[in-house]
Amino acid sequence: MKRSAVPFLLLLTLAGSLSRVARAEVPAQVLEAEAKRVAVVDKVRPSVVAVFAVGGGGGGSGVLITPDGYALSNFHVTKPCGNAMKCGLDDGKLYDAVIVGIDPVGDVALIKLLGRTDFPVAEMGDSDEVQVGDNAFAMGNPFLLATDFTPTVTFGIVSGVRRYQYPAGTLLEYADCIQVDASINPGNSGGPLFDAEGKLIGINGRGSFEKRGRVNVGVGYAISINQIKNFMGHLKSGAIVDHATLGAQVATNAEGDVVVSNILEHTDAFRRGLRYNDEVVSFAGRPIRTVNAFKNALGIFPQGWRVPLVFRHEGQKVEVLVRLRGVHRTGELASKVEGRKPEPRKREEGKKKQDEEKKEPEKKEPEPKKEDGKKPIPLKPAGAPAPMPEAVKPFFEAKPGYANFYFNRFNQDRVWAAFIARGDFKDLTGTWTLPSEDGQVKFTISDKSVAGVLPLGDSNLPITDDLSVTLEPAGSGGLSAALYLWRRLLIEGPKKFGEMHYLGTLPLAGHGIVDVLTGTHANVECRFYFDPAKGHLLGIEMIPDDDADPCEVFFSEYAEVEGRSLPHRMEVRNGDKVFGNFKLGQLKLEAKAEK
Amino acid sequence: MLRTLQFPVLLAALLALSLGSTAQAADPRQVVRDVSPKVVKIYGAGGFRGLEPYQTGILISSEGHILTVWSYVLDTEFITITLDSGRKFEQGKSRVDEKTKKKIEQVELLGADPKLELAVLKIDAKDLPHFDLAKPTEAAPGSKVLAFSNLYGVATGNEPVSVQHGIVSIRTPLEARRGVFETAFRGQIYVLDAMTNNPGAAGGALTNRQGELLGMLGKELRNSLNNTWLNYAVPNDQMRQSVEDIIKGIKRSVAVDDKGERPAQALSAAILGISLVPDVLERTPPFIDQIRLNSPAAHVGLKADDLVLFVNGRLVQSCKLLIDELERIDRADKVRLTVIRDQELMEVELSAQTAAPGIKP
Numbered sequence: 001m002k003r004s005a006v007p008f009l010l011l012l013t014l015a016g017s018l019s020r021v022a023r024a025e026v027p028a029q030v031l032e033a034e035a036k037r038v039a040v041v042d043k044v045r046p047s048v049v050a051v052f053a054v055g056g057g058g059g060g061s062g063v064l065i066t067p068d069g070y071a072l073s074n075f076h077v078t079k080p081c082g083n084a085m086k087c088g089l090d091d092g093k094l095y096d097a098v099i100v101g102i103d104p105v106g107d108v109a110l111i112k113l114l115g116r117t118d119f120p121v122a123e124m125g126d127s128d129e130v131q132v133g134d135n136a137f138a139m140g141n142p143f144l145l146a147t148d149f150t151p152t153v154t155f156g157i158v159s160g161v162r163r164y165q166y167p168a169g170t171l172l173e174y175a176d177c178i179q180v181d182a183s184i185n186p187g188n189s190g191g192p193l194f195d196a197e198g199k200l201i202g203i204n205g206r207g208s209f210e211k212r213g214r215v216n217v218g219v220g221y222a223i224s225i226n227q228i229k230n231f232m233g234h235l236k237s238g239a240i241v242d243h244a245t246l247g248a249q250v251a252t253n254a255e256g257d258v259v260v261s262n263i264l265e266h267t268d269a270f271r272r273g274l275r276y277n278d279e280v281v282s283f284a285g286r287p288i289r290t291v292n293a294f295k296n297a298l299g300i301f302p303q304g305w306r307v308p309l310v311f312r313h314e315g316q317k318v319e320v321l322v323r324l325r326g327v328h329r330t331g332e333l334a335s336k337v338e339g340r341k342p343e344p345r346k347r348e349e350g351k352k353k354q355d356e357e358k359k360e361p362e363k364k365e366p367e368p369k370k371e372d373g374k375k376p377i378p379l380k381p382a383g384a385p386a387p388m389p390e391a392v393k394p395f396f397e398a399k400p401g402y403a404n405f406y407f408n409r410f411n412q413d414r415v416w417a418a419f420i421a422r423g424d425f426k427d428l429t430g431t432w433t434l435p436s437e438d439g440q441v442k443f444t445i446s447d448k449s450v451a452g453v454l455p456l457g458d459s460n461l462p463i464t465d466d467l468s469v470t471l472e473p474a475g476s477g478g479l480s481a482a483l484y485l486w487r488r489l490l491i492e493g494p495k496k497f498g499e500m501h502y503l504g505t506l507p508l509a510g511h512g513i514v515d516v517l518t519g520t521h522a523n524v525e526c527r528f529y530f531d532p533a534k535g536h537l538l539g540i541e542m543i544p545d546d547d548a549d550p551c552e553v554f555f556s557e558y559a560e561v562e563g564r565s566l567p568h569r570m571e572v573r574n575g576d577k578v579f580g581n582f583k584l585g586q587l588k589l590e591a592k593a594e595k
Numbered sequence: 596m597l598r599t600l601q602f603p604v605l606l607a608a609l610l611a612l613s614l615g616s617t618a619q620a621a622d623p624r625q626v627v628r629d630v631s632p633k634v635v636k637i638y639g640a641g642g643f644r645g646l647e648p649y650q651t652g653i654l655i656s657s658e659g660h661i662l663t664v665w666s667y668v669l670d671t672e673f674i675t676i677t678l679d680s681g682r683k684f685e686q687g688k689s690r691v692d693e694k695t696k697k698k699i700e701q702v703e704l705l706g707a708d709p710k711l712e713l714a715v716l717k718i719d720a721k722d723l724p725h726f727d728l729a730k731p732t733e734a735a736p737g738s739k740v741l742a743f744s745n746l747y748g749v750a751t752g753n754e755p756v757s758v759q760h761g762i763v764s765i766r767t768p769l770e771a772r773r774g775v776f777e778t779a780f781r782g783q784i785y786v787l788d789a790m791t792n793n794p795g796a797a798g799g800a801l802t803n804r805q806g807e808l809l810g811m812l813g814k815e816l817r818n819s820l821n822n823t824w825l826n827y828a829v830p831n832d833q834m835r836q837s838v839e840d841i842i843k844g845i846k847r848s849v850a851v852d853d854k855g856e857r858p859a860q861a862l863s864a865a866i867l868g869i870s871l872v873p874d875v876l877e878r879t880p881p882f883i884d885q886i887r888l889n890s891p892a893a894h895v896g897l898k899a900d901d902l903v904l905f906v907n908g909r910l911v912q913s914c915k916l917l918i919d920e921l922e923r924i925d926r927a928d929k930v931r932l933t934v935i936r937d938q939e940l941m942e943v944e945l946s947a948q949t950a951a952p953g954i955k956p
Contacts, residue, residue: 131624131627132624132627132631132755132758133623133624133626133627133758134623134624135623156759156760157623157758157759157760158758159757159758159759160749160750160754160755160756160757160758162754163749163750163754179749179757181757181758181759181760181789181790208746208747208749208793216790217790217793218746218759218789218790218791218793219746219747219749219757219790219793256681289681289753290681290751290752290753290754292751292752292754
């Protein structure tokens with residue numbers, strides 16, 4: 001038996017090698033891989049958008065991400081198109097599209113294709129999972145080749161992840177981006193980068209060129225989709241979205257640690273205790289060992305995001321949540337984009353000048369300088385954009401500082417409709433009484449004043465047209481003003497509250513990503529955080545001054561009172577301190593006394 | 596006896612076969628993770644007129660031998676090498692070994708071979724992941740390959756170098772022709788279908804899909820007839836002997852100003868009939884300014900604007916070192932000079948006694 005096995009085995013190996021020769025041209029594995037690739041391309045192809053300026057002559061690429069027509073592209077693709085564009089899909093049809101929101105620094109534009117609610121969409125991937133060596137393919141309209149809008153596919157591997165690319169020109173900065181060797185050429189800009197499964201992992205937008213002319217040299221860069229996810233709510237707000245800064249610069253010291261080399265005093269980071277020469281240990285959950293790692297971690301967030309920061313101060317490890325402010329002053333980014341002078345808002349006038357002076361002096365890198373040859377790759381249309389098509393006009397509203405205010409209004413209405421579905425407060429214009437369950441604390445809110453009964457002493461805030469001056473009760477950071485503005489929003493609604501807009505989405509501790517309305521009244525800014533699923537109000541941040549910690553009020557334990565959903569727990573925070581955590585008892589919201 | 600032997604042999608063969616096929620399906624992520632630490636970033640001279648001050652290198656020994664291309668980037672005393680881990684080595688910094696009391700440089704340029712456009716550096720480190728240049732790994736046309744390099748200086752510090760994919764189009768001699776491909780390189784190359792030879796990529800690693808070294812990425816090379824760029828790598832076997840010789844110090848070592856012994860009757864540039872360009876820089880490249888009529892140098896055909904690279908196989912990177920190197924040679928001996936003229940390498944042998952024109956030696 002054993003003896004006969006030997007020749008048998010020999011035969012088997014022989015047969016094996018023979019068949020290997022016979023099938024040498026196309027092994028089954030290759031055929032399978034090919035079939036899979038074809039299927040994946042077929043699956044994603046309908047979601048790829050060819051973007052053109054109205055009137056033709058230029059454009060780039062994009063990708064659909066929602067059935068109602070939201071699509072991603074590059075800012076440098078949509079900018080020359082103006083506020084409206086024509087978008088071709090691989091069904092051969094051309095659709096009208098309108099600008100929604102832009103992120104000029106991150107080179108992202110959100111547009112909306114009109115006319116359908118069943119657009120084919122790309123499945124979102126997780127760009128943090130992407131690794132070097134992974135297969136990836138780019139789709140789009142390089143050199144505007146496809147007259148029938150059928151996208152071009154180029155295949156490659158991921159050459160690098162978490163790449164930091166210095167700003168090209170004045171604004172565009174690619175942080176935490178994906179480097180690919182798939183051909184990315186002019187016209188590919190704004191198009192999708194897919195992983196091998198056809199999931200959307202990035203938006204192609206940049207390449208290294210230099211002396212070889214403006215064609216691919218095997219080095220393309222895609223904005224990671226996870227960064228865009230962070231910006232999505234802000235983009236949908238119709239805004240010109242700014243990136244975030246910590247208000248501090250970092251550098252590598254002689255020991256190789258990343259330390260604070262410069263910090264502005266009027267920042268949340270400073271108020272949380274971060275000082276010059278402190279070592280940055282981790283930021284937004286990422287360990288920070290190089291300056292680029294910090295820039296990558298920072299570059300994926302929009303203004304206003306709150307992230308965990310771990311630093312070492314005088315040998316002591318400190319963990320805080322820190323608010324990120326905008327890289328640009330209010331209006332500054334919009335003016336850069338729109339090419340006009342910034343108009344500082346009222347409450348910013350007379351603000352301390354040193355912030356501006358210290359602001360953003362471009363940091364010199366200790367590491368070898370990178371080339372400035374990375375350029376965005378637009379195909380510019382000739383001349384000015386054509387007039388907006390009639391079909392697009394109902395979806396566009398111009399407003400300074402916004403890409404398209406129509407979408408801001410749309411989201412304000414959406415958030416407010418979801419809120420008042422749980423209770424309408426517009427008739428309750430009388431006095432509101434909020435006693436604590438144990439009877440020790442009571443707040444009484446009316447049009448004229450907010451009175452507080454507290455164990456540490458009573459407070460009374462008369463309502464004036466400047467609530468930023470008196471921050472009652474002491475230690476709360478301005479709870480009385482916050483409660484007054486809360487009542488005002490509930491009664492008046494966002495339209496009559498004051499200067500109000502939909503900010504987008506931000507993380508709120510314990511609630512994930514939530515909708516945010518922000519408004520200014522009586523010289524204070526107030527942010528209202530809404531549960532995106534249930535619609536109720538999760539919290540308020542009352543910001544009396546950009547240089548002070550806001551008063552944070554968190555509402556929970558919602559229960560119905562006379563047909564309206566009302567919070568029965570209220571936690572108040574200011575800076576690092578909890579002012580109070582009140583279990584509310586018999587809430588009394590009076591209708592206006594009839595006289 | 597035969598039968599009992601056959602069985603294990605067969606088994607081993609089968610095993611090898613199956614191992615081979617698992618190697619075929621190597622996880623690309625793992626290959627990248629394995630290869631990246633064997634590639635280093637090199638920073639040096641340049642930074643103007645489109646000359647990037649950086650290139651790539653590959654570790655070829657555990658004790659820090661680095662193979663890279665011989666280029667202007669290395670023409671400085673301040674070469675910096677950054678490993679994949681972010682660890683930095685700087686030329687000019689050194690330590691004294693406790694046992695041998697010898698000075699050990701952080702970065703040392705061991706030598707160069709201008710014909711193959713390669714150089715070998717050594718850093719003061721040990722237990723490094725490295726490629727094995729002695730391994731006879733080759734790639735046939737059509738083979739899938741990966742290219743690892745720091746093209747465009749994209750990666751800094753501990754950031755991994757870039758990876759590209761492609762196939763070997765052909766293995767062929769590089770036909771350098773004046774006015775077409777301006778290069779001093781002479782030898783076989785792998786021509787690649789991918790855009791691998793970008794600024795900063797020279798000296799990078801070409802590997803197969805299993806991460807085994809196939810060759811070193813060459814410099815950027817433009818065909819001036821049709822304005823296309825050639826992407827290529829120099830195969831291992833082309834470089835092996837030269838690299839070994841440099842490491843062993845057999846040839847192509849670097850001239851250093853170490854105040855060594857000098858013969859009583861030393862040679863000099865003047866005796867050979869060579870005058871160099873004015874020595875104005877810290878490291879003035881040793882270009883020939885003038886050749887005296889009827890001198891030994893004139894006789895062997897040296898001309899003004901020739902750049903002297905080697906004296907008796909020792910790399911001379913400045914006028915100072917060239918003069919110094921000549922002073923080590925006895926006037927009675929012959930000297931071999933390697934010069935570069937219009938991207939062409941020339942080697943001449945001459946001595947103080949080299950006959951004047953017209954008189955055959």
